[in-house]
Amino acid sequence: IFSKVNVLFYPGETWATLSETYDFLNKNRQFIGAIAAGPCFLYPGVRDKQQLCRRLDASGGSMIEDDPAWKERRLVPLNLSKEISFQIACDLALRWEQEFQTAERYFYQRQYGYFAPDATIDMFRNEVEGVDQDLFPFRKTTC
Numbered sequence: 275i276f277s278k279v280n281v282l283f284y285p286g287e288t289w290a291t292l293s294e295t296y297d298f299l300n301k302n303r304q305f306i307g308a309i310a311a312g313p314c315f316l317y318p319g320v321r322d323k324q325q326l327c328r329r330l331d332a333s334g335g336s337m338i339e340d341d342p343a344w345k346e347r348r349l350v351p352l353n354l355s356k357e358i359s360f361q362i363a364c365d366l367a368l369r370w371e372q373e374f375q376t377a378e379r380y381f382y383q384r385q386y387g388y389f390a391p392d393a394t395i396d397m398f399r400n401e402v403e404g405v406d407q408d409l410f411p412f413r414k415t416t417c
Contacts, residue, residue, distance in 0.1 A: 278383060281311035281370065283363040285329035287354045292366065299374065308375040308383055310411070313363035316350040330354075371411035377402060380412040 281295065299306060316323060316337060330336060334356030338344065344351055351360040381389075381398045389398070407414055 276307040276379075276383060277305055278308045278310060279306055279374075281309060281367070283311070283313040283354055283358065283367065285314060285326050285335050285352055285354050286333040287358045287363070288333070289357055292358070296370070299370070303374065306374055308379050308412075309371050309373075311367035311370045313354060313360055313367065314352055316352065318348055326352075368408070368411060372407075372413050375412040377410070377412045377414050380410075 279299065281299075283292070299309065314326070316326060320326070327337075330352060333354070335358075336353045338351040338353065338360055341351070353359045354363055377399065378395060381395050385393060402410060402414060
């Protein structure tokens with residue numbers, strides 16, 4: 275069994291709540307095949323927008339509404355609290371993904387449906403070789 279944990283950084287996050295989540299993940303590391311993490315976004319028609327906005331206000335967070343690239347995508351990134359900005363959440367998400375996931379595990383979970391049917395792990399390794407490690411949600415080295 276391969277378990278993948280999805281982590282959504284939610285409005286109101288603090289260093290304390292993120293630490294609690296990380297401690298849980300780290301304690302259960304042996305059972306985790308991969309982590310996909312990222313910050314919450316607002317998008318048109320989201321059901322709980324009022325609740326999310328109240329959480330943002332209460333925690334000192336804010337919406338990033340003036341970025342043309344995000345407007346084009348019809349997404350609104352969130353500074354989750356006065357402590358956790360959108361950029362901090364993105365950086366932390368990438369670090370967690372890289373810490374809990376190797377290139378091999380990434381390929382394993384995505385080899386069906388994401389890559390060409392004849393793709394192999396060696397082909398995948400060749401594609402990522404020489405590309406900046408910080409661009410990938412995994413470690414290039416095996417573990």
